[in-house]
Amino acid sequence: MSFTRKLTQAWAASDSLLTVGLDPDPARFPAELRGRADRIFDFCRAIADITAPYACAFKPQIAYFAARRAEDQLEALCRHIKEHHPDIPLVLDAKRGDIGSTAEQYAAEAFERYGADAVTVSPYMGSDSIEPYFAWPDRGVIVLCRTSNPGGSDLQFLETGGEPLYLRVADLVAKKWNRHGQLGLVVGATFPAELAAVRARIGADMPLLVPGVGAQGGDVQATVQAGCNAAGTGMMINSSRAILYASGGDDWREAAARVARETRDAINGFRPGRS
Numbered sequence: 001m002s003f004t005r006k007l008t009q010a011w012a013a014s015d016s017l018l019t020v021g022l023d024p025d026p027a028r029f030p031a032e033l034r035g036r037a038d039r040i041f042d043f044c045r046a047i048a049d050i051t052a053p054y055a056c057a058f059k060p061q062i063a064y065f066a067a068r069r070a071e072d073q074l075e076a077l078c079r080h081i082k083e084h085h086p087d088i089p090l091v092l093d094a095k096r097g098d099i100g101s102t103a104e105q106y107a108a109e110a111f112e113r114y115g116a117d118a119v120t121v122s123p124y125m126g127s128d129s130i131e132p133y134f135a136w137p138d139r140g141v142i143v144l145c146r147t148s149n150p151g152g153s154d155l156q157f158l159e160t161g162g163e164p165l166y167l168r169v170a171d172l173v174a175k176k177w178n179r180h181g182q183l184g185l186v187v188g189a190t191f192p193a194e195l196a197a198v199r200a201r202i203g204a205d206m207p208l209l210v211p212g213v214g215a216q217g218g219d220v221q222a223t224v225q226a227g228c229n230a231a232g233t234g235m236m237i238n239s240s241r242a243i244l245y246a247s248g249g250d251d252w253r254e255a256a257a258r259v260a261r262e263t264r265d266a267i268n269g270f271r272p273g274r275s
């Protein structure tokens with residue numbers, strides 16, 4: 001099944017736009033696991049299992065695993081998600097971007113090694129750096145557009161031909177590069193005005209990955225109102241640290257579930273088109 005179809009079904013089945021970000025930092029693990037890089041899989045598996053009822057997607061961030069030589073644990077986590085939560089899309093956050101021959105390797109890493117339904121990439125090396133991902137025509141490729149961090153403005157707000165660069169990226173991705181209809185864009189929840197501008201530019205169908213609620217302080221109401229399509233879907237709103245580290249005590253699993261549920265409910269409270 002294609003990425004966008006799986007995501008559309010997950011939005012409906014979970015009644016959620018929340019993406020649970022899996023950014024495991026052993027220094028922030030609950031007391032019983034703290035500092036244990038060898039327990040990354042155990043921590044992430046527990047978080048995935050307990051938050052699954054509230055999630056439309058999972059998004060592991062590869063750097064948190066690679067920095068601790070824990071790619072084998074990321075493989076195990078991806079296998080676990082695909083086996084135990086097969087209807088929840090797995091988005092590998094890797095933010096790759098390189099010349100075609102190298103991009104072929106990155107695509108194989110995301111889609112074959114980790115079995116991801118979608119992967120995040122940078123647009124700045126252009127169309128031939130995206131092309132190799134199309135060898136997996138049913139998988140998603142989610143392109144950085146207006147990122148959530150303040151420094152994203154350094155380049156993404158530069159005027160090009162009378163409009164900011166991030167809107168040119170949105171245009172390129174939506175109108176030229178989207179050969180199989182499986183592309184999406186990353187737009188930060190910390191920039192709701194830009195989120196609305198991107199949604200207006202690309203139309204209703206293209207999915208947006210929207211990080212920045214929770215630890216980065218993005219406003220849920222403004223985010224939902226800016227980025228949802230008329231059907232009340234269209235977004236994977238990511239929260240990582242606020243869920244993962246909701247409690248450092250013995251109740252860490254329940255606390256993560258509670259924050260995930262509350263975040264889903266807060267999002268749902270502002271979605272249009274729901275009875």
Ligand SMILES: O=C(O)c1cc(=O)[nH]c(=O)n1[C@@H]1O[C@H](COP(=O)(O)O)[C@@H](O)[C@H]1O
Pocket residue numbers: 021023061093095120146147148149186187188209211212213214215216238239240241242
């Ligand atoms: O591509 C991303 O996921 C991403 C893009 C962006 O613009 N901003 C951003 O924060 N992210 C990722 O989203 C997650 C945000 O984590 P929290 O701030 O802890 O919710 C991290 O994994 C970031 O790497």
